[in-house]
Amino acid sequence: MIASVVGRSAPWFLVAALILVVIMPMECAFGADGASSVRPGGGPAGNTGYVFAAFLFVWGALWLYLVAIHRGQRRMEERLSRLEKSRGGDPS
């Protein structure tokens, strides 16, 4: 019960974290009112693009890797279950 509730909410939690990745650099660069709050180091618009690119790549890469592991695991579990059934053993 707990596992299914937590398991169901976990992807939404990660989606919320992904949204934060997009919002936080934007607010940090431009402030809540849209005015630039970035001090030296080049124009905020130019640098914000680089920060977005880097953070989206990090999260995208990690997300894809986790999805790949999850799918691979599920595929292998199904295969294992089929093999064990055909062998006549107990899948558990």
Add this chain to the structure above:
Amino acid sequence: MDRNRAIIDSLLLLLTGAAMAVNLWLIFYFAPLERTMGLIQKIFYFHVPSAWVAFLAFFITFLMSIGYLASRRDWFDRAASSSASIGTVFCTIVLVTGPIWARPVWGIWWTWDARLTSTLVLWFIYVAYLLIRSYLPASGTKRGTLSAVVGIIGFLNVPLVYMSIRWWRTQHPQPVIAGGEGSGLEPRMKLAFFFSLAVFTLLYAVILRYRMRQSFIDGRVEKLLEERRRS
């Protein structure tokens, strides 16, 4: 057993997600903007922890490879390969976020200095490690032995990558942490950085757990297929 594992997996995932959200808050709201680089310096809080996780993962691969050669137990081989694949992903993140940071700060995407080149070589070594594993058959000890040797020799490059900015003059900045006199971070930056380091380490542990499980199932499938071929 499966139920307990599912609960632990879900809780770990939630904990990691929550820690990542706090991490982002610390990076973007708590840590101040760096005076000369501004917003782009925020990449530091992901770039350096990714490098740390890559080094840690390759170190675990190194230890597990030694364990495999000494004992020939499959568990060591599985742990070594799982850790190597995670290390390669984080090393890729380092190699991509580095140039994205470098372009607006240095004016170039890439330069062949000692730190960047040795990191790229490290990445190639572990890509080769993973290729060896994917091409060799899982049955027998050839795959485990060969990849263990690469896992041990490949790790020798890690201290070289770490020390490269101390031994040679490089475009890459000198160390900020443990860099001797004149180095160091502003206290709030330091807190955000070490929190990020802890969160990335937790992420590594969680992913390693998943990868180990997948690898264990792969092993069982291989064993059953082998039995079927023999019978």
